[in-house]
Amino acid sequence: MMNCKQATRLLSESLDRPLSMKEKATLAMHTSMCSGCRNFGKQMGTIRQMSKQFAHEEHNDSTPD
Amino acid sequence: MSTDVEMGRIGHESDEGFDDPCFISKIREEMLKFARLQLRDEGMAEDAVQEALLAAHRNIAKFGRKSAFKTWVFAILKNKIIDLLRKNQREVSVSQLGNEESDVMDEVLFNQRGYWHADERPIGWSMPMESVKDEQFWLVFETCLNALPENLARVFMMREFVELESDEICQNLGLTTSNLHVMLYRSRLRLRECLENKWFRGGRE
Numbered sequence: 001m002m003n004c005k006q007a008t009r010l011l012s013e014s015l016d017r018p019l020s021m022k023e024k025a026t027l028a029m030h031t032s033m034c035s036g037c038r039n040f041g042k043q044m045g046t047i048r049q050m051s052k053q054f055a056h057e058e059h060n061d062s063t064p065d
Numbered sequence: 066m067s068t069d070v071e072m073g074r075i076g077h078e079s080d081e082g083f084d085d086p087c088f089i090s091k092i093r094e095e096m097l098k099f100a101r102l103q104l105r106d107e108g109m110a111e112d113a114v115q116e117a118l119l120a121a122h123r124n125i126a127k128f129g130r131k132s133a134f135k136t137w138v139f140a141i142l143k144n145k146i147i148d149l150l151r152k153n154q155r156e157v158s159v160s161q162l163g164n165e166e167s168d169v170m171d172e173v174l175f176n177q178r179g180y181w182h183a184d185e186r187p188i189g190w191s192m193p194m195e196s197v198k199d200e201q202f203w204l205v206f207e208t209c210l211n212a213l214p215e216n217l218a219r220v221f222m223m224r225e226f227v228e229l230e231s232d233e234i235c236q237n238l239g240l241t242t243s244n245l246h247v248m249l250y251r252s253r254l255r256l257r258e259c260l261e262n263k264w265f266r267g268g269r270e
Contacts, residue, residue: 003179005171012250016231036186043257046193048225053197054206055226
């Protein structure tokens with residue numbers, strides 16, 4: 001059985017490489033029972049989106065017209 | 066996003082903006098902030114921004130819209146930053162590289178069996194993308210980024226800000242894929258923890 005440390009590591013790696021079928025299956029089993037890692041997984045995507053916005057500075061794009 | 070419309074707009078009327086000193090100085094500030102975060106060196110950041118602005122300025126006539134100019138000048142800046150990071154990679158010592166050894170954060174977050182400590186278990190973030198509209202949030206985001214150890218911040222920014230693929234980063238920094246993935250994991254773990262504590266747990270006003 002996969003623990004949270006292993007699950008979060010895979011959730012992070014899924015942003016950098018495709019996971020294997022086996023990895024996906026064990027991860028899904030873990031997250032179905034662990035709300036902490038479920039939240040962690042969603043937040044990985046959120047942090048990626050936020051970083052994109054931060055880098056492109058869309059948040060303070062108030063250039064004078 | 067009609068290019069026809071954009072092309073049609075190239076003309077004197079839309080060039081006005083470039084004469085506006087506020088426009089350039091504002092872009093310059095944003096670029097400096099971006100470069101400083103990644104290079105962590107004031108002098109190098111200033112140089113990179115200056116060079117990028119000069120390169121862009123030579124071609125300013127090609128840009129009908131200020132936003133197109135901005136996108137382009139940031140693209141030039143990103144390339145300068147990658148060059149500088151590449152040149153300075155020798156400064157990254159082996160001990161700084163992500164290895165499989167345990168990390169201080171592991172004990173903070175997980176118990177001996179590798180499960181979350183009860184008070185560290187991630188909570189649900191309510192409407193996280195609403196936060197991005199809040200200037201205060203970006204201050205917190207920046208604080209959390211700055212709190213990352215330098216080597217982690219560097220790979221995180223190359224991956225998420227400059228949007229390089231894993232293998233490009235590995236080539237640039239001479240890392241193995243597994244090194245890189247551990248480092249990205251550790252930076253995300255820290256950043257997530259910091260954002261949750263400083264913002265999503267009600268640190269916000």
